């Protein structure tokens with residue numbers, strides 16, 4: 001038996017962030033991770049010798065740069081570079097290349113639609129404007145709308161002020177944004193199918209909504225509000241894969257004195273007299289602490305590692321009904337060479353980045369239809385990146401690895417449980433799709449890892465394989481995340497907190513949930529705050 | 540113009556005149572202008588500047604965004620689009636315009652060329668197709684992008700008419716300022732307008748890109764008689780400030796590109812009240828501009844002369860020496876002809892008026908060492924430099 005100030009259950013990137021900030025405040029912290037590796041969905045693993053996959057998340061943009069700087073993640077080995085040069089493949093022969101250079105990018109759009117080339121400027125300014133307010137909230141605790149505590153009132157006033165600063169017109173736009181579909185939003189700007197598809201893809205990533213479903217336009221915003229060094233909407237690759245982020249966070253946490261234990265799955269949270277006092281591990285060991293922080297999603301926390309009796313009435317039901325539908329698969333492929341794509345000229349600026357294999361919003365919606373019927377999409381949405389094009393640490397020289405994010409893939413199939421055979425068939429569907437645009441692609445395959453929501457849940461414990469630890473719709477956002485009344489990281493049992501993506505601001509590798517939770521915990525423990533304020537670009 | 544995706548081999552397009560600039564360029568100082576590669580300086584900045592003010596300078600205008608607007612509703616459409624009354628514009632005439640969004644903030648400025656009945660060309664600083672099409676709903680108009688299909692050359696300076704005449708473009712002497720004429724250069728058709736961005740005598744030549752080099756060569760063939768210089772955008776920046784012309788997107792943020800609330804500007808605020816006609820009937824932004832007009836002015840993009848000769852770059856403006864910050868310089872140049880520092884500054888008004896005193900805090904370098912100095916500024920209501928000969932018809936012959 002051992003005694004700590006704080007136990008963090010789960011070494012996902014948010015758990016690690018939380019531990020780092022608690023330890024930085026001088027607390028004695030232990031992180032308990034069920035897997036033999038850390039990182040949760042921000043992980044890099046060598047499953048085939050010489051290749052290191054980012055097994056789940058693969059690109060980074062939401063990571064709060066203030067935390068990056070404050071925890072000195074650069075010194076702990078983190079290097080984030082923007083990735084450039086995505087190709088979007090049309091359903092037919094069309095190709096849309098995204099050039100980094102503004103002028104070349106404009107000409108490329110003009111090639112498809114002179115109108116859309118011009119409209120892109122309006123689109124980008126509008127998105128940037130909308131993302132400003134969301135960015136303001138990322139490293140802050142949502143105020144409780146029912147509370148009269150000065151802190152909540154001050155926070156509401158702060159938000160009202162930020163809102164007001166946007167200008168009155170934006171207030172209408174905002175409400176629209178949270179409720180409309182990505183497709184409707186894009187129709188306001190663009191006419192070209194391929195351009196729309198390219199712009200729509202962030203609107204469906206990770207969600208169990210379709211591009212025509214109300215709410216998907218917020219998903220789009222969620223994916224473009226980040227930045228790489230001030231370039232809003234840009235995404236970056238972590239050298240060494242996404243695991244490098246977790247490794248750097250772990251380095252920072254350990255430097256501040258936190259202890260990280262792997263192969264230490266938590267069986268149950270121990271509650272005495274209505275207070276969390278510690279945990280029992282799967283091996284029977286007990287660990288005690290003043291507070292317990294769960295990095296698990298809300299559904300898992302309250303339905304798997306808590307005793308129903310320990311919960312106030314209604315919480316179990318809230319957790320059970322928490323919307324956490326999985327929709328995404330991931331296919332990681334080791335390749336003996338760089339794939340060649342048809343209709344793509346030899347060009348060092350565009351062959352090295354990402355690929356979007358969905359030519360229209362129509363195709364996206366058809367893919368969604370399959371999911372609704374409990375099947376994986378027969379013509380899936382596939383978003384790919386080849387990080388080895390620039391990262392020398394993830395594949396042997398001259399060889400490559402390709403990350404393929406796939407939708408839609410249901411957590412449960414209509415025709416019975418997932419089996420390894422079905423999983424491989426799903427993988428084959430993805431290869432077939434890529435092969436359509438890259439004849440000979442299959443011959444390059446050295447190894448692959450196919451993950452359906454089933455594998456994602458089994459390995460990382462993301463319930464139903466939902467990548468955000470819970471759907472990002474307005475009913476589950478901000479002060480309603482994870483549940484109404486529990487938007488401030490404190491959970492219904494005293495001394496129990498949550499710090500994972502199930503809390504505000506939600507999914508994605510941002511470290512924000514973990515840092516926000518730390519701030520709240522430190523208030524309760526009457527410790528000085530260690531969490532910095534965010535950086536902004538609006539002033 | 541059709542694009543294929545080999546355009547990546549050259550990130551920037553070449554204008555039809557590009558080869559000639561390459562031959563003349565000694566500096567190799569190029570820059571991007573609206574997806575084209577153009578010279579910043581061709582040979583020597585002072586030479587290019589003085590060519591405009593004393594002889595003849597030739598500048599590539601092809602990258603300018605050009606839209607062809609035609610159809611029975613074209614006039615009504617344009618009248619709705621822009622703040623100025625263009626109902627009296629006649630075929631063969633050009634007018635300067637500005638257009639706004641519903642909030643009365645400037646989207647861009649440009650020139651409308653009435654080429655014929657129901658046939659207009661709109662030249663703009665920035666990409667406007669999206670806005671032009673959105674504004675076209677309900678109008679019987681056809682709008683085409685012709686940026687890449689029309690080559691354009693500015694020929695500016697006191698000898699520009701003499702040069703063009705010598706180069707074989709006849710019948711130009713009666714062309715009045717803001718007039719357009721369909722003429723020939725030898726046997727090549729060129730449309731010539733007496734327009735420009737320099738404040739000097741000058742013409743703009745519009746032609747089929749296929750004929751561009753022949754026209755260029757015809758002009759430069761008279762170089763033995765007249766001193767003619769190819770000119771880059773740096774010299775243009777100097778002369779346009781002297782002439783008091785503004786540049787949307789540089790001197791102020793255009794409405795569509797504005798992200799931060801309050802960073803966009805109305806025509807009044809950028810000193811373009813004179814192109815706003817609130818009596819002409821409805822146009823986009825009118826309501827907001829009417830309301831704005833009834834309130835005391837908040838700010839104005841103001842022409843100022845900054846005392847002394849310290850190089851004015853980016854600087855704040857104060858309402859007194861060591862006073863309160865009240866504005867900022869948006870663009871500035873040393874004027875070799877006036878021997879003065881000229882600038883456009885965005886200045887906040889006090890009680891609807893320009894502050895009584897304006898001072899600039901200038902940070903400048905001498906031999907890499909930074910210095911800081913106060914300089915008093917004097918507002919100017921007229922363009923800084925307007926040579927009288929510029930509007931004479933026929934122009935002075937050299």
Ligand SMILES: Cc1cc2nc3c(=O)[nH]c(=O)nc-3n(C[C@H](O)[C@H](O)[C@H](O)COP(=O)(O)OP(=O)(O)OC[C@H]3O[C@@H](n4cnc5c(N)ncnc54)[C@H](O)[C@@H]3O)c2cc1C
Pocket residue numbers: 009010011012013014015032033034035038039040041042055056057058059060061062264265266267295296305328329330405456459460461462465466467468469499500501502506507508509510513
């Ligand atoms: C396939 C996929 C692709 C994605 N792509 C991106 C992307 O490109 N960019 C991006 O920003 N985001 C992406 N995401 C989302 C992002 O990765 C997640 O939102 C984020 O990593 C979640 O971090 P977390 O720390 O909140 O939780 P998690 O990473 O879920 O961490 C929870 C941790 O708890 C551990 N755990 C579970 N149960 C127990 C237990 N009983 N006892 C002890 N430990 C336990 C888990 O093993 C895990 O380590 C993706 C996610 C997935 C799944």
